[in-house]
Amino acid sequence: MSENAENAGRAWVYGDNVDTDLLAPGAYMKGPVETMAAHCLEAIDPDFAKTAKAGDIVVGGRNFGMGSSREQAAQVLGILGIRAVIAKSFGGIFYRNAFNLGLFALVCPDVDKIASGDLLTLDPAAGKIENLTQGSVIATEPVPDHLLNIVGAGGLVPYLEKKIKGAA
Amino acid sequence: MTARTLTLAEKIIARASGREAVRPGEIVTCKVDLAMIHDSGGPRRVKPVLERLGVGVWDPKRVVVVSDHYVPAFDAESAAILKLTREWARDQQIENFYDQQGICHVVLPERGHLRPGMFVVGGDSHSPTGGAFGAYMFGVGATDMAGVLVTGETWIRVPETIRLQWDGALPDGVSAKDMMLKLCATLGMDGGDYQAVEYSGTTIAALAMTERMTLSNMAAELGAQTGLIAGDETTADYIRQAGGDPGAFVGVQGDADAACRVEHRFDAAALDPQVAAPHSPANSGSVLDADKARIDQAYIGACTGAKLNDLQMAARVLKGRKVASGTRLFVAPASTRITAQAAADGTLAALTGAGAILLPSGCGACAGYGAGVLAEGEVCISSTARNFKGRMGAKSSQVYLGSPYTVAASAVMGRIADPRDFLAEGAA
Numbered sequence: 001m002s003e004n005a006e007n008a009g010r011a012w013v014y015g016d017n018v019d020t021d022l023l024a025p026g027a028y029m030k031g032p033v034e035t036m037a038a039h040c041l042e043a044i045d046p047d048f049a050k051t052a053k054a055g056d057i058v059v060g061g062r063n064f065g066m067g068s069s070r071e072q073a074a075q076v077l078g079i080l081g082i083r084a085v086i087a088k089s090f091g092g093i094f095y096r097n098a099f100n101l102g103l104f105a106l107v108c109p110d111v112d113k114i115a116s117g118d119l120l121t122l123d124p125a126a127g128k129i130e131n132l133t134q135g136s137v138i139a140t141e142p143v144p145d146h147l148l149n150i151v152g153a154g155g156l157v158p159y160l161e162k163k164i165k166g167a168a
Numbered sequence: 169m170t171a172r173t174l175t176l177a178e179k180i181i182a183r184a185s186g187r188e189a190v191r192p193g194e195i196v197t198c199k200v201d202l203a204m205i206h207d208s209g210g211p212r213r214v215k216p217v218l219e220r221l222g223v224g225v226w227d228p229k230r231v232v233v234v235s236d237h238y239v240p241a242f243d244a245e246s247a248a249i250l251k252l253t254r255e256w257a258r259d260q261q262i263e264n265f266y267d268q269q270g271i272c273h274v275v276l277p278e279r280g281h282l283r284p285g286m287f288v289v290g291g292d293s294h295s296p297t298g299g300a301f302g303a304y305m306f307g308v309g310a311t312d313m314a315g316v317l318v319t320g321e322t323w324i325r326v327p328e329t330i331r332l333q334w335d336g337a338l339p340d341g342v343s344a345k346d347m348m349l350k351l352c353a354t355l356g357m358d359g360g361d362y363q364a365v366e367y368s369g370t371t372i373a374a375l376a377m378t379e380r381m382t383l384s385n386m387a388a389e390l391g392a393q394t395g396l397i398a399g400d401e402t403t404a405d406y407i408r409q410a411g412g413d414p415g416a417f418v419g420v421q422g423d424a425d426a427a428c429r430v431e432h433r434f435d436a437a438a439l440d441p442q443v444a445a446p447h448s449p450a451n452s453g454s455v456l457d458a459d460k461a462r463i464d465q466a467y468i469g470a471c472t473g474a475k476l477n478d479l480q481m482a483a484r485v486l487k488g489r490k491v492a493s494g495t496r497l498f499v500a501p502a503s504t505r506i507t508a509q510a511a512a513d514g515t516l517a518a519l520t521g522a523g524a525i526l527l528p529s530g531c532g533a534c535a536g537y538g539a540g541v542l543a544e545g546e547v548c549i550s551s552t553a554r555n556f557k558g559r560m561g562a563k564s565s566q567v568y569l570g571s572p573y574t575v576a577a578s579a580v581m582g583r584i585a586d587p588r589d590f591l592a593e594g595a596a
Contacts, residue, residue, distance in 0.1 A: 017357060017448065020293075021559040026536030029208060030238065030245045043558045063358040066391060067556060068535070069293040070209060071309030092362030092393055093293055097309035146195060146323065156311050157217050160318060164221055 008119040008132050009057040009083060012048060013111075014041075016061035020094065023065065023073035037076040054081030057122070059114050061087060065094025065105075074098040084122055086111060086129065086140065099147045102155035107141040114138070124148070173423035175329040176396050177364035180304040180417075184287035192328040198287050201303075202230050203316050205291040206272045208237035208531075211256035212249055213310035214317055225260050226320035232264040232281055233257045234272035239530040242538055270503025270529045273297035273385060273471040277377070278505055280410035284399030285417025289316050293388050294471050294553065296365075300377065300384035301407070302399030302417060304364075307388070327363040327393055328429035329422065334371035336437035341588040343481060344375060344382035345473065345551065345571035349442035349452035350434070352389050357450050360392025363429060366422065367397050371436040377406040378477040385472050386553050389449045398422070441587055443549075444569035447557040455574060455586045461566070465548040466491070466579035468572055469500035469527065470534035473551025476506045476515070478572040482551075483510075483518035485576035485590045491523035492582030498540045500527035522580070533560050542567070549578045 022043055028036035041048045058077060064087035065073055074097040077085065084104035088111055098105040104124050114120065118133040127142040143151075153159035172189045174182065182190045184198035205214065210233060218224060225231050233253065241247035250267075257265040266275050273294050276282055284302030289295070291313040298305025308316070316322050334347060351359075365387045372380065380397050387395025397403075398421040404414035422428075443458035445451040468474055468482050479501060491497045499519050501507040507529060510516045520526065527533075533540030534552040542548055542561030548568070550560065555567035570578065573587035580590070 019556045021536070021554075021556045025558060029537070030249060043563045063391060066357055067293060067554065069291060069295075069307040069309050071213075071311055074309075089358055089361070091358075091391060093307055093309060095362075096312055100309065100311040100315075144195065156315050157220065160315060161221055164223065164318070 003121040008121050009055040011057050011059050011114050011118045013059045013116040017063050018060045020067035020073040024070050037079040040076045052080045058085045062089050064090050066091035069093045071097040074101050078103050099151050100156040110138050173426040175426045176422035190326045192326050194326045197321050200289050201286040202288045204232045207235040207253040209291040209310045211253045214314040217314035225317045228261045231262050234266045234275050236271045237531045239268045271471045274502040280412025283415040294385050296387040296394045297385040299395040300380040300397050306393045329364050329366050331428050331431040332367050333369040334434045334436050335369045336435050338436045341573050341591045342439050343571045344379035346442040348386035349444050352449040353452035358391040360390035362393050365392040365395045378475040441574050446566045460583045462583045463549050464546040466497045466575045467550040470552040472553040474502040476509050479510045479515050481572040482576035483515045486522035487518040489580050491579045495582045497524045497579040498527050499524045500532050501529050503529050549575050551575045
């Protein structure tokens with residue numbers, strides 16, 4: 001089901017190959033992840049971590065999240081309130097990490113139809129984005145059921161918790 | 169029903185998922201033969217999850233823990249991470265714990281933990297390195313790994329296979345690293361599309377295990393899930409020397425007529441040394457066309473570029489020569505065992521004689537940790553796998569990538585240089 005307009009998130013649009021070192025710089029790896037979040041993407045956009053708001057959406061091009069397996073790359077986006085990343089394609093490890101941490105990663109060939117600051121609502125199960133600013137509807141690849149289940153539980157840990165404690 | 173022909177990846181995944189056959193695109197659950205974690209993404213991140221779930225690891229004998237990122241400790245925080253790793257390995261009764269013995273992707277096969285046909289999960293993106301041993305090994309994040317440690321299983325979307333066939337003999341001064349930079353430039357960093365890369369051909373058959381490891385390691389830079397090489401006698405010999413059992417999967421290959429997504433062919437004999445310009449391994453081209461940038465630092469290190477043969481390549485160039493004034497050369501051997509071997513065969517003496525500064529065995533500056541990181545505006549050429557913006561230090565630093573031969577030649581010249589000029593001359 002589509003979200004209401006008041007739940008729309010603002011788009012932060014970046015290009016191809018946004019890598020894990022940009023999202024989660026190695027220099028902050030040993031400290032608290034909240035500190036690292038304040039440096040997310042600072043090498044390409046110093047304003048992002050300072051001004052991103054809860055419910056905002058990050059939009060990338062090809063191979064978003066390529067590089068390291070560090071899941072902080074997805075985690076810091078969650079800490080900053082980002083609820084979904086939309087990209088033409090994802091680094092495979094980042095894609096798994098995002099769902100495991102309760103963050104939607106939506107594959108969308110038409111990211112060019114989203115500009116920075118556009119207001120978007122999402123329907124991941126149906127594979128639909130509504131761009132309220134431009135008055136358009138954009139298709140995304142549907143998310144596989146088992147990943148919808150994981151993200152629906154709030155991530156892999158709560159998902160496993162239910163399974164383990166349910167079985168006990 | 170007629171038996172389907174299968175790729176090597178499909179054969180391993182079919183076995184691990186308990187099926188006769190699997191098809192690309194299917195999502196299957198596999199039993200994990202071995203799980204490898206390190207100090208950065210391992211215990212400190214999985215411990216809270218296991219505590220929340222109230223369970224321990226599913227099988228301590230199938231878990232390998234390696235401290236390689238924060239080594240040796242350089243401040244109180246890194247010391248605390250190493251301590252936590254040590255205590256967790258002890259509490260979980262994990263016997264295969266390697267504390268500061270080298271980088272996980274090198275230590276794992278060095279200590280005989282890998283063999284063909286295994287299904288292995290590693291808590292690090294360069295885990296495809298294990299593919300060089302005919303194991304389906306791939307990297308996952310910490311929460312995914314916690315799921316593996318709790319259940320002994322993980323899900324996988326059965327990949328298509330991308331065949332990369334290399335034939336011909338590599339010219340002197342050209343190495344597996346150059347093959348990979350060429351592949352990054354040709355296919356791009358998403359050319360692997362999270363499918364299984366499989367390397368084959370006469371070039372691969374002739375390569376030593378350490379060089380094959382470089383190919384599989386940098387399957388990560390192609391965006392592949394793993395980089396497989398079918399196990400052969402070279403694989404079996406290495407495993408036996410490491411004290412392991414090569415097992416029954418040696419010699420198992422993908423069926424010749426198994427469907428793959430695409431096959432690319434390359435001529436090794438025509439390959440020049442390659443250099444990747446900042447900030448991507450895909451910005452690679454022949455050293456002949458590379459800009460001959462002045463360098464502040466040359467770095468030989470990491471799982472990709474500091475195995476024994478990598479150090480030997482550098483030593484061939486550096487023996488009897490000196491690192492240029494105004495340039496520093498750091499060498500961080502990939503494991504303590506490699507350091508011992510390089511000391512015994514004269515390799516280390518050639519490196520230090522040229523002015524190389526030895527750093528501890530660990531991930532180090534490659535990932536922006538520890539000693540050897542770069543200041544604003546500095547330029548480095550490195551034998552590592554990634555030159556992303558800011559990865560090796562300050563945001564405005566510039567990192568070029570090359571083979572150990574090329575890094576060593578560049579250290580001598582103080583600018584990016586073609587190593588073949590040095591090898592042809594012999595020792596100065």
